[in-house]
Amino acid sequence: MGHDDFATEPVRGLPERPPLGEELLWQGRPDALALARDAFKVTWVAGYFVVLAIWRASAVSDGSPASVIAVMLPYLVIGLVACGILYLMAWVQARATVYTITTARVALRIGAALTVTLNVPFKQVGAATLATKRNGTGSIALETLGATRISYLVCWPHVRPWRFAKTQPTLRCIPDAARVAKVLADAAETRISEPTVARVMPAMAMAAE
Template sequence: MSHDDFATEPVPGLPELPPEGEHILWQGRPDWWRLSWEALSLPWVAGYFIFLALWRLVSVIDLMPLGQAIGAALPFLVLGGIVIAALMLVGYIQARTTLYTVTNRRIAMRIGAALTVTLNLPYTQVSNAALSLRKGGTGTIALEASGKLPLGYAMCWPHVRPWHILSPQPALRCIPEAEKVARMIADSAEARVSMPQVVRRQPGIAPVAAE
């Protein structure tokens, strides 16, 4: 029997129904290959094991025939392939369990493979957004919150801006059409922040004139 871990969500990616007046503009997931490549440092891991294999080859090539020297270095490449395959699997699972949602009022991030949480960022609490664009149109949008986040760097990883540990910045990592999504966020945030706020006044209390 199939089982949907997110069947309790009234709307995919959101823990509750959007309030009246809020509507979804975009939803998407990270590109699993780009996420594995960037967040899990596949080039560095591959380079490390290639270095070990070359070092082993150079260290024994004077002591045995070339074929045996290559055979002595081969286990490092095999081990590297296993590690890279495992990291790619982690990247794929992270991408498949993640869902980013952009509405006209907020950005919601359902993240976490083992422990799933939803991080809500209203535009009124986002002070800045930075776009890092890659070839092919994928990119990362990092969000700088005006207040303290309820989750730390480790809880949000890899959906954070790299190396901003003391002041974590949630990020929509490695998403397709990142420039289009960034423009959508900018327009929605500008419209939301510039929207006049209606304050309910209690009877019998005189209004205070704005200076």
Template sequence: MSGHDEHEPVWGLPSAPPPGEEILWQGRPDWKRFAVSALKIRWVALYLGVVVVAKIAFGLNRGEALEGLGQMLALFGLCLGFVAWLAWLHARATVYTITNRRVVMRVGVAINLACNLPFEQLAAADLALRDEDDGDIALRIKPPARVRRFIFWPHLKGGHFLSPRPALKAIREPERVARLLADAVSRWAEANDAIEVTRAAGEPSEAPAEPRPELTSLPRGATS
């Protein structure tokens, strides 16, 4: 893929993967779909359209000339252009990476950060499809780990203000990526179960095993 930062040893990662870690998938949002799903450009356009219609209606009702309508339309066009430009910037600066041990999200425009989400911190993943080539994968994080909204925004699943969920937004082939993530987490969990069994051979374990991360699929057309 293009867009490699010369300061990165590996595209999208803050450092080269340690021995035994393998990059399974890398991608970034489609900026047009990102504008719709993450920055809600359609809702912005709808709001601005309502304002324009209201101004026209009030002007006609009062018999007044529609002075300033052209300037208002130009301003609203600039607003929509700014949202689209912001979506393009975010998509260009973003790299999502899935390895056999973690998910890494390189996000941020003004300040670009690589956020590591090890598999042991994942409780589950939710797949939301808009169509076959557009969807999100939201990650549920186990407590006490916390997600800082101001770092991950707008790469978040909507509607979870108290417990933000990082999300791989507007990615292509979301079902394939979700299956890849589920398989990687499953293999990681099995390998770690084997390690724990080897370490505790012959010793009774009183602590219940932690539940493995699960992948759930939301209905097609669901948004986040």
């Protein structure tokens, strides 16, 4: 029988039920092909093996079609296998990931082998950066406030690339990223602008003399 590792989640993508008054606004995950290209650099790997195969064919073959194919084929097969492995890794990462936006926070359930859930309240977000591709997929990076340290290695690839000193959790390679960014911006603005009401305990009546 199959076993769902996340069957115990009270709410998909969250370790516990949201507090009273907190509502889910959006949930999603990375697009596997976009993640393979952006994080695992599968396009660069494919290009490398194509260039390597052409270079070896020009240096070793005698120029005949049969000789060119014989020289190039092993490199192209190795490149295809490497790209297939990278895409499989990206697919597994995407399947294990759930990004959540609520009225109070952003939550990232990430990790294929070691699963962690990262909660980022809106009041700890200093800025959010949107980067989109032509097909509409994109990434939303969150710049957090305070001295809290987030491990780059533990969160990769769900981080903004090359920001090691101050890791930025990122909703990476999500479809329709511009719409999701608007949901995030509207929710954060609403949350941050809510007035804080201090709860004052009633004073005890003094006994009459």
